Amino acid sequence: MKGVMRFGKKGKISPRYIGPYCIAKRIDNVAYELKLPQELAAVHLVFHISMLKKCMGDPSLIIPTEDIEVKDSLSYEEIPVQILDRQVHKLRTKEVASVKIL
Numbered sequence: 001m002k003g004v005m006r007f008g009k010k011g012k013i014s015p016r017y018i019g020p021y022c023i024a025k026r027i028d029n030v031a032y033e034l035k036l037p038q039e040l041a042a043v044h045l046v047f048h049i050s051m052l053k054k055c056m057g058d059p060s061l062i063i064p065t066e067d068i069e070v071k072d073s074l075s076y077e078e079i080p081v082q083i084l085d086r087q088v089h090k091l092r093t094k095e096v097a098s099v100k101i102l
Helices: none
Strands: 023-026 031-034 046-048 083-090 095-101
Touching: none
Parallel strands: none
Antiparallel strands: 023 031, 031 046, 083 095
């Protein structure tokens, strides 16, 4: 999955899963067609089984697309809520600061 862009973000920060969405039909042993909302009309409907995740039915884990505010270009804006942790990694010649944000 190297270099894959998800919702306009590249790398580890990009969201991997949104949903849940119903399976419309089974295309093959490893491919499924999903029923996606109108906001995601630009996304192809058929997905490989490795790109899907089983929904556990816990409502707290469901992230609706309205909260993400997906734009037409399939990008979204992240808003930091709180700084959880700060660390400074000391290398031989420099110090690298890292921040964990909710």
